[in-house]
Amino acid sequence: MTATPLRKDAERNRERLVRAAQEVFAESGLDVALEAVAKRAGVSIGTLYNRFPSRADLVHAAFADSVETVGRLAEHALGLDDPWDGFVYFVEQVSQLQAGDRGYNDLAGRGVPAATPTEDHLRGYDLMSQIVARARDGGRLRPDFTLEDMAFITWSITKTIEATAATSPTVWRRHLALILDGLQTPAAHPLPEPPLSREQLAAIYRDC
Amino acid sequence: MTATPLRKDAERNRERLVRAAQEVFAESGLDVALEAVAKRAGVSIGTLYNRFPSRADLVHAAFADSVETVGRLAEHALGLDDPWDGFVYFVEQVSQLQAGDRGYNDLAGRGVPAATPTEDHLRGYDLMSQIVARARDGGRLRPDFTLEDMAFITWSITKTIEATAATSPTVWRRHLALILDGLQTPAAHPLPEPPLSREQLAAIYRDC
DNA sequence: AGTTAACTTGAGGCCACCGTCAACTTTGTT
DNA sequence: AACAAAGTTGACGGTGGCCTCAAGTTAACT
Numbered sequence: 385m386t387a388t389p390l391r392k393d394a395e396r397n398r399e400r401l402v403r404a405a406q407e408v409f410a411e412s413g414l415d416v417a418l419e420a421v422a423k424r425a426g427v428s429i430g431t432l433y434n435r436f437p438s439r440a441d442l443v444h445a446a447f448a449d450s451v452e453t454v455g456r457l458a459e460h461a462l463g464l465d466d467p468w469d470g471f472v473y474f475v476e477q478v479s480q481l482q483a484g485d486r487g488y489n490d491l492a493g494r495g496v497p498a499a500t501p502t503e504d505h506l507r508g509y510d511l512m513s514q515i516v517a518r519a520r521d522g523g524r525l526r527p528d529f530t531l532e533d534m535a536f537i538t539w540s541i542t543k544t545i546e547a548t549a550a551t552s553p554t555v556w557r558r559h560l561a562l563i564l565d566g567l568q569t570p571a572a573h574p575l576p577e578p579p580l581s582r583e584q585l586a587a588i589y590r591d592c
Numbered sequence: 593m594t595a596t597p598l599r600k601d602a603e604r605n606r607e608r609l610v611r612a613a614q615e616v617f618a619e620s621g622l623d624v625a626l627e628a629v630a631k632r633a634g635v636s637i638g639t640l641y642n643r644f645p646s647r648a649d650l651v652h653a654a655f656a657d658s659v660e661t662v663g664r665l666a667e668h669a670l671g672l673d674d675p676w677d678g679f680v681y682f683v684e685q686v687s688q689l690q691a692g693d694r695g696y697n698d699l700a701g702r703g704v705p706a707a708t709p710t711e712d713h714l715r716g717y718d719l720m721s722q723i724v725a726r727a728r729d730g731g732r733l734r735p736d737f738t739l740e741d742m743a744f745i746t747w748s749i750t751k752t753i754e755a756t757a758a759t760s761p762t763v764w765r766r767h768l769a770l771i772l773d774g775l776q777t778p779a780a781h782p783l784p785e786p787p788l789s790r791e792q793l794a795a796i797y798r799d800c
Numbered sequence: 801a802g803t804t805a806a807c808t809t810g811a812g813g814c815c816a817c818c819g820t821c822a823a824c825t826t827t828g829t830t
Numbered sequence: 831a832a833c834a835a836a837g838t839t840g841a842c843g844g845t846g847g848c849c850t851c852a853a854g855t856t857a858a859c860t
Contacts, residue, residue, distance in 0.1 A: 391806055391857060417847055428809045433849065493751065529770075536767040539755055540748035543701065547747055550799070551792045558785035559744040562737075565781055566774025573773055577766035584759045591758070599827060599836055625817060636839045641819065801860100808855070814848080825838070830831105 398435050400425040405446035409487025414443060414494075443491070450488050451504045454478060458511035467522030472564060474515050479541045479560055483553065493542035495589030526572040532580040535588075537563055606643050608633040613654035617695025622651060622702075651699070658696050659712045662686060666719035675730030680772060682723050687749045687768055691761065701750035703797030734780040740788040743796075745771055 390398060404425035408416055418439065422432045436442040461474035482489040501509075512531060519525035537560075544559045565571060580588075598606060612633035616624055626647065630640045644650040669682035690697040709717075720739060727733035745768075752767045773779060788796075 388806095393857070394807060397808085418849095419847075429848095430809055430850080431807080434807075493755075533766075533770070535755070536748070536752060536770060539751040540744070540767075540771075543747040543751035544744060547701075547743070547796055548788070548792075551796050552788055555785055555788055558741075558783050558787065559748075561781070561783045561785075562741070562744060562774050563771070564774070565779045566770050566772070568779065571773045571776065571779035573769070575766050575769045577763055577769075579766060580756070580760055580763055584756075588755055588759050596836095601826065602837055605838085626819095627817075637818095638820080638839055639837080642837070645819095803860085804858095806855105806857075809851105809853085811851100813850085816845105816847095818843105818845080820842085820844105821839105822841105823839085825836105827836075828834100830833085 394435070397425070397427050397431055400427060401432055401435060401442070402445050405442050406449075406487075409443070409446055409490075410485040413486045414490040418442070443487075447488065447491060448504075450481065450485070450491075451502075451508065453481065455504060455508055455511065458508060458515060461515050462511065462518065467518040468524035468568075471515055471519035471525060474512075475537060475564070476560065478538075479545075479556060482541060483545050483549070483556055486549070489542055489545050492538050493546075524568055526567055526569045528572065528575055529567060530579040532582065532585050535580065535585055602643070605633070605635050605639055608635060609640055609643060609650070610653050613650050614657075614695075617651070617654055617698075618693040621694045622698040626650070651695075655696065655699060656712075658689065658693070658699075659710075659716065661689065663712060663716055663719065666716060666723060669723050670719065670726070675726040676732035676776075679723055679727035679733055682720075683745060683772070684765075684768065686746075687753075687764060690749060691753050691757070691764055694757070697750055697753050700746050701754075732776055734775055734777045736780065736783055737775055738787040740790065740793050743788065743793055 389395075401421065404427075405421045408421045408424055412420070418432055419429055421442070422429045425432070432442070436445065457474055457477045461470040461477075464470040464473060478492075482492050512534060516525070516529065516531050516534065520527055520529060540563060541556055541560060544556050548555050597603075609629065613629050616629045616632055620628070626640055627637055629650070630637045633640070640650070644653065665682055665685045669678040669685075672678040672681060686700075690700050720742060724733070724737065724739050724742065728735055728737060748771060749764055749768060752764050756763050
């Protein structure tokens, strides 16, 4: 399973590339020219392609940390006493992550270009399920809200951050507050459409 | 003010181009290659640039109808007895417009590339002001909701439509229902951030 | 110190879109 | 019918990003 270990210089270049990618993606989003990443890493474009044959591979490596961070946030959320507070905490923290990293914001809005879901992703999925279920059972999150509906929140915040980051880097908090007010049981009116199925959502994130 | 009238053949080509642009933008969004529009119009790329020196000019011409439609929707909304119903009607109808036209959806999310606001736009702005103010005064729309907050709704729906159009072309209605539940007075909790100012919002839409 | 396999390099071919312009065609006017 | 002005055409040069690969360099093992 594990491939041959990299030569020392190759390993060093790999690390440089990942760090450069993190910086450049954070500043300019997921669609930057890969030349920019290579340049920042002080390495030729050929080396980049050597190490990361596709853009998705690089994205994947660059955001491993973020994925792990989200996992920790989710665990912390589940550790909070109040289920609703946990839910709000999680959504707020992830949004803040998006607000601070244009690349991660893109990622949240589109999914990884061609990802085979990793173990970490599946764990994240599972934890989110729990956060939603617990908040719903606690009674404050409306009973008709599903895990798949979380995508609506993500997309909303993604787009608002995209639009307002330059002008007003904190208004997304106002938007989020408006959203959260619609998710509480006392606010709920019957919904006109069924939620996305798990498969539909997977398909959406699969097709970039 | 009015420029020299176009020659007969030029006028005919202009119309073909506008219709072609409407179709192509609707199918493929605002970023299609302009060659595609010229081809659909049965006209050379040179002619397109002749008539519409910048992409923004073409977009502008292609969506004049839609802008007018929105105006009529707004007036109809104001004609409804219940202020809240009027507000909901307007938001739903505009969303439906977005759902049916990828180009208009893009436009709603970004604004016209480099638009000098036209008379129609200003009128639309004014009517929307009234719709919001009336719904707020009617008591059902939360009192802290401003005209500028409408952008949050637009951005949310824009992104959801973008993501789900291929998979589930009507789920946006579910998302919208969740949003609307957060906008009603009984649901309101204090908001953590002030709204965007009119100038900030203008700046956002100006910079494409 | 020598050998080889691993790694790096960057120029160069490819592609897709942009926007221009000199040569040609059409309109409509006298 | 002849002419000037208006309009059309599409090949062309420019830009920018993608990805490759033959030639050169370096690590690591004997």
